[in-house]
Amino acid sequence: MAIKRSLKTLRNWAGLHLFLGITSFLMVVPFFWVFLTSFKRSTEIVTETPRLLPMVWTLENYLELPKVAPFVRFFLNSIIVSGVSTVFIAFGSAACGYVFAKYRFRGKDFLFFLVISTILIPLQTYIVPLYLLTWKLGWINSYQGLIFPLIIMSSGIFFLRQNIMSIPDELIDAARVDGASEWKVFLSIILPLSLSPIAAISIVNWVYTWSLFIWPLIVANSTEMFTMELGLMYFQREYAVDYGGIMAACVITLLPVLVVFLIFRTRIIEGVAFTGMKH
Amino acid sequence: MDGVATQRSGAGSRLRRSQMGFLWGIVMPVIALFIIIRVIPILVVLLMSFTNFNMIRPLVRFLPYQNFLRLFGDPNFVTAFVNSTEFVLIAVPLEILLGLAFAIYLHRKVRFESLYETLYFLPYIVPMVPSAIIWKWIYAPGTYGLANYLLDQLGFPRVGWMSTPQISLLAVIGIHVWKQLGFFVIVFLVGLKNIPTSVREAAVVDGATPWKVTRYVDLPLLKPVILFGVVMATIWAWSAFTEVYIMSQGTDISTGAEIQVMVTRIYAEGFLYFNMGYASAISFVLFIVSLLFVGLQFRLFRVESA
Numbered sequence: 001m002a003i004k005r006s007l008k009t010l011r012n013w014a015g016l017h018l019f020l021g022i023t024s025f026l027m028v029v030p031f032f033w034v035f036l037t038s039f040k041r042s043t044e045i046v047t048e049t050p051r052l053l054p055m056v057w058t059l060e061n062y063l064e065l066p067k068v069a070p071f072v073r074f075f076l077n078s079i080i081v082s083g084v085s086t087v088f089i090a091f092g093s094a095a096c097g098y099v100f101a102k103y104r105f106r107g108k109d110f111l112f113f114l115v116i117s118t119i120l121i122p123l124q125t126y127i128v129p130l131y132l133l134t135w136k137l138g139w140i141n142s143y144q145g146l147i148f149p150l151i152i153m154s155s156g157i158f159f160l161r162q163n164i165m166s167i168p169d170e171l172i173d174a175a176r177v178d179g180a181s182e183w184k185v186f187l188s189i190i191l192p193l194s195l196s197p198i199a200a201i202s203i204v205n206w207v208y209t210w211s212l213f214i215w216p217l218i219v220a221n222s223t224e225m226f227t228m229e230l231g232l233m234y235f236q237r238e239y240a241v242d243y244g245g246i247m248a249a250c251v252i253t254l255l256p257v258l259v260v261f262l263i264f265r266t267r268i269i270e271g272v273a274f275t276g277m278k279h
Numbered sequence: 280m281d282g283v284a285t286q287r288s289g290a291g292s293r294l295r296r297s298q299m300g301f302l303w304g305i306v307m308p309v310i311a312l313f314i315i316i317r318v319i320p321i322l323v324v325l326l327m328s329f330t331n332f333n334m335i336r337p338l339v340r341f342l343p344y345q346n347f348l349r350l351f352g353d354p355n356f357v358t359a360f361v362n363s364t365e366f367v368l369i370a371v372p373l374e375i376l377l378g379l380a381f382a383i384y385l386h387r388k389v390r391f392e393s394l395y396e397t398l399y400f401l402p403y404i405v406p407m408v409p410s411a412i413i414w415k416w417i418y419a420p421g422t423y424g425l426a427n428y429l430l431d432q433l434g435f436p437r438v439g440w441m442s443t444p445q446i447s448l449l450a451v452i453g454i455h456v457w458k459q460l461g462f463f464v465i466v467f468l469v470g471l472k473n474i475p476t477s478v479r480e481a482a483v484v485d486g487a488t489p490w491k492v493t494r495y496v497d498l499p500l501l502k503p504v505i506l507f508g509v510v511m512a513t514i515w516a517w518s519a520f521t522e523v524y525i526m527s528q529g530t531d532i533s534t535g536a537e538i539q540v541m542v543t544r545i546y547a548e549g550f551l552y553f554n555m556g557y558a559s560a561i562s563f564v565l566f567i568v569s570l571l572f573v574g575l576q577f578r579l580f581r582v583e584s585a
Binding site for chain 1: 297298305309310316318320323390400402422457465520528550566
């Protein structure tokens with residue numbers, strides 16, 4: 001009886017791990033495939049009998065990349081866009097989160113509603129007026145144009161507000177009684193006590209802006225302003241037969257995000273579960 | 280909103296001068312940005328949909344219904360609308376059901392939970408452009424592509440992933456589901472973890488099997504989270520763009536016009552032909568259908584729980 005039961009438990013256990021193992025492995029098969037392919041010679045890539053591992057490991061595909069397209073420039077552009085955006089988001093979300101959590105004034109609820117109400121509306125739907133605005137400002141094909149729609153984040157403010165609410169009022173009041181200005185309160189109490197949620201929001205925003213495609217596609221129209229995503233897309237279109245090069249370019253676009261994800265895994269999962277990685 | 284009760288400023292309801300400075304110095308500019316970048320463009324797109332606005336020809340006329348009438352006779356739009364509808368009807372149930380299944384299994388106190396969780400989540404976090412390009416390579420014709428090679432090895436006929444329009448659309452939906460699935464696994468898993476263990480223990484004491492616990496305890500309590508998931512999945516499926524755009528680009532593909540969706544139409548009309556009034560009309564329709572779907576989902580969930 002006891003043996004029978006433990007056998008059954010073992011079978012359930014094995015079945016569960018088989019199911020989870022196979023399905024989760026299938027999710028990441030494309031990444032392994034592209035990674036291995038990027039080290040193959042072109043004759044091994046376009047073949048009727050593909051092999052899993054390269055017969056000869058080569059870095060050729062990677063070394064050729066900077067010669068055919070300015071990928072270093074694309075990479076730096078992406079860093080600038082997502083970096084500047086993230087600084088704005090981190091600071092703005094904390095400041096607004098503080099005010100919405102701790103201030104009391106007339107119209108606060110309305111302002112909060114204004115910030116939150118657009119959370120579900122994707123950028124794609126109002127992209128035409130946003131483009132016209134950028135055009136009127138003379139920011140087409142510039143860093144300002146690429147960045148400015150990305151410096152606000154509804155869910156970031158919401159997330160910070162929830163966290164700052166749990167900071168005791170006594171702490172803030174004590175500082176105020178001591179004559180600290182609001183700036184001092186914000187910088188020396190609110191910011192240090194909110195580092196963890198600010199980090200979560202910043203990483204999530206960095207990943208989001210790094211991955212954004214439709215906005216750069218419309219605003220950047222010369223190669224110098226291309227981000228990684230855009231550069232990769234054009235490269236793929238122009239050199240459609242250079243599979244080795246395309247795969248290597250895919251790997252270097254994926255790699256920064258993968259590295260950041262593996263380092264900050266828990267923070268990112270926490271942040272995404274809350275924000276959905278949307279602005 | 281557990282913090283609401285403690286939401287109180289020691290300074291009473293009047294803001295002190297320093298607070299006013301902080302409010303107007305940082306927070307109001309941020310809110311102004313929200314109005315300029317989000318609220319106004321959203322209102323403008325609704326207004327523009329009733330005009331013939333065009334960047335090349337600056338004479339603007341008010342068209343009370345012509346744009347919308349034109350949509351019905353525009354074969355490109357009709358294709359895109361039908362495709363988007365198919366996109367939503369296939370992607371949303373798949374994402375929710377698979378997401379629930381994986382989350383429920385992961386929640387059974389398995390070992391390596393965080394490893395599985397990481398693997399499921401990985402596609403969601405990485406950018407769409409390289410992901411879609413990789414899939415395009417997997418879908419490549421002949422047996423160059425992994426998909427056909429595996430079908431060949433298993434003795435199945437090869438599939439024209441990128442040459443048969445109906446299959447191409449399903450292939451794109453496949454990419455979308457693969458990419459978004461991780462989000463739903465995580466959200467449902469967090470939801471399951473938030474259900475108090477005492478509720479579940481009570482059911483087990485009463486002799487419920489694991490499946491009964493899932494069916495009669497977890498799922499009903501998870502309902503608000505599932506509704507949230509359904510709403511997000513629907514909005515994302517209606518506004519899919521990058522995967523479709525990538526899949527319909529380049530010389531290695533023979534289905535472009537057949538697999539277009541709503542947002543690729545907005546992009547083409549607005550930024551390839553500069554018919555911005557007409558593009559806005561498509562946005563307007565996109566708003567309305569998303570809103571209808573979401574409204575319907577709220578109703579369905581309420582009726583079921585009543």
